[in-house]
Amino acid sequence: MxxxxxxxxxxxxxxxxxxxxxxxxxxxxxxxxxxxxxxxxxxxxxxxxxxxxxxxxxxxxxxxxxxxxxxxxxxxxxxxxxxxxxxxxxxxxxxxxxxxxxxxxxxxxxxxxxxxxxxxxxxxxxxxxxxxxAKSMDQMIGDWSMVRGNGRPICGLTLTNTETTPDNFAVFLKPRCDPAVTAFAPTAWRLERGELLLMSASGEVWRFEADDNAQWRRVPDSVDPLIMLRQ
CATH class of the missing domain: 2.40.128.10 (Lipocalin)
Incomplete structure (x- = not known):
């Protein structure tokens, strides 16, 4: 897209x-x-x-x-x-x-x-x-970038349509990600009630909401926000 x-x-x-x-x-x-x-x-x-x-x-x-x-x-x-x-x-x-x-x-x-x-x-x-x-989930497939609030990229990732468990799909990190993202190590994603969910094998979940600037911002918000952008 x-x-x-x-x-x-x-x-x-x-x-x-x-x-x-x-x-x-x-x-x-x-x-x-x-x-x-x-x-x-x-x-x-x-x-x-x-x-x-x-x-x-x-x-x-x-x-x-x-x-x-x-x-x-x-x-x-x-x-x-x-x-x-x-x-x-x-x-x-x-x-x-x-x-x-x-x-x-x-x-x-x-x-x-x-x-x-x-x-x-x-x-x-x-x-x-x-x-x-359901249609929108298909449109999410592709390459994304995680950036900080100042615009500094910290990780690239790919959302796929490969189902891992019912309604959960595989996500892959690209090389040289920030240690915080690498430690989280998301393995699956899905859309749920308007939120983008990234999930790790340990069960940890990062939630993102689309904000007014057509970006996906991690919630709850923080002074150093984490934002997902289309590449």
Whole structure:
């Protein structure tokens, strides 16, 4: 990808995929906003399911449709019969008796999180945004440079599309990297909820967010920031 396309992509990802803080709203507005197609997934998107939330009511609640592969990907979805909004901000996927299968709350604009005890956290997000993120991961592949806040390069690295584990891809450092990066020794990368994650074999994670200058800046920020730029 050229430098101009790289800048355009990072700006788009920052503006559209990172999202903005969840907006306060009432139950009727939330119900209206939820009508449409959504992706239900594990946090790393290794297992996904398309859920279509309808605006009409049934005896069980608001009508929904699950794609045929949902039960195989996420077994708990076989119990979902309808959806509803509880309180001001809870989106509930419920069984035929109206009991919750999983409750979601909005954590960013268009991104909801829900917890199933003993299983972990699941994500519900707009289907178009989820598919845009998957496409964006492909566009991240290539050579990058790590620089300090003063612009001094400290390492080159290559993000690949070689899958190491589900939804994680191989990353390779180039020679003569700064000792801090060499000691970290990232072996895998992925995009997660608008962040670029670099992960080491020991489980250490460095997180980067796209900033206003179409760069990826390590978070939390510091007085001597670490920035990733397209080469």
């Amino acid at each position: 050229t430098g101009r396309l790289g800048i355009a992509f990072a700006a788009l990802l920052a503006a559209m995929i990172c999202g903005s803080p969840a907006r306060p709203q009432d139950a009727s507005t939330l119900k209206k906003d939820m009508v449409g197609q959504w992706e239900l997934s594990t946090t790393e998107r290794s297992k996904t399911c398309v859920v279509t939330l309808r605006g009409d009511s049934t005896a069980q609640g608001m009508r929904l449709e699950l794609e045929p592969g949902c039960a195989a990907a996420l077994p708990f979805t076989k119990d979902i019969a309808a959806w509803s909004v509880k309180g001001l901000d809870i989106v509930r996927l419920q069984d035929a008796a109206g009991q919750p299968v999983i409750d979601f709350t909005e954590v960013e604009s268009g991104i909801f999180e829900g917890l199933r005890t003993g299983e972990g956290i699941y994500i519900l997000q707009n289907l178009a945004a989820a598919r845009s993120l």
